[in-house]
């Protein structure tokens with residue numbers, strides 16, 4: 573704030589200035605006694621003085637309505653506003669001007685409103701992104717897993733197995749595929765109902781997942797048939813796992829048959845290996861069920877169909 577005296581020659585002389593106004597200006601200069609225009613840079617100072625003088629000439633005191641109406645308002649820069657208010661003496665003569673330069677906090681408010689909106693938008697974007705990611709994760713889980721057993725879906729396991737075949741072939745590693753089917757499952761359904769049948773499928777899935785290694789992949793191939801991909805495992809290793817699995821399921825009165833095929837040079841795609849394992853599974857069923865077949869495919873009397 574500052575106070576300007578209007579002298580007899582209609583000159584505007586600064587008579588008081590407060591510290592915050594001084595700080596805004598140049599502290600070293602003594603403004604008291606100086607002309608109003610010195611408070612501002614040129615040509616702004618001159619412009620303000622000319623306008624004040626014109627206001628004083630054009631309007632009567634009653635028009636200013638004493639202290640309530642500013643005679644002059646001006647935006648000084650982007651966020652500073654100048655207001656000059658007339659001060660009259662007891663006789664009603666204008667003697668002084670009260671000057672107030674204040675920060676235009678509309679801009680600050682606008683800024684904080686912008687910040688608020690930006691924050692809100694950012695928050696919502698983050699929330700939406702998180703929801704979308706969760707939905708995507710859920711959708712891809714549903715697409716890649718069997719709804720009943722939680723094991724991989726057939727489509728996903730086939731894709732994964734093909735990638736695994738390429739990997740083990742490149743590094744000259746072994747891989748076994750296990751096809752596993754519940755024995756006489758139809759009679760469980762028929763005698764005890766589908767709910768009990770579903771529970772049996774879940775139990776089998778759980779037991780397989782508990783028995784195999786983390787790097788092995790388990791999926792429901794369809795109905796009561798499961799497929800297990802055992803990377804970096806030869807037939808003897810796969811047999812150990814299969815036997816452990818059969819024994820574990822027997823303990824809960826579930827009988828299964830298993831066919832195990834080992835990846836051979838000509839098996840470029842998983843389908844070739846599935847045919848071999850399926851054929852061996854069929855052999856296990858024919859040979860009395862609740863057993864494992866894993867003999868080399870060349871030793872059996874029927875060659876599986878090759879899918880290229």
Ligand SMILES: Nc1nc2c(ncn2[C@@H]2O[C@H](COP(=O)(O)OP(=O)(O)OP(=O)(O)O)[C@@H](O)[C@H]2O)c(=O)[nH]1
Nearest residue numbers: 753754755756757758759761766769770795796857
């Ligand atoms: N509860 C239940 N049953 C299913 C599901 N999917 C398929 N099945 C049943 O599983 C049975 C499969 O029977 P099959 O594989 O043909 O024969 P099986 O009785 O297991 O006899 P073998 O395989 O020869 O030992 C059929 O009765 C199907 O209806 C399922 O999601 N839940």
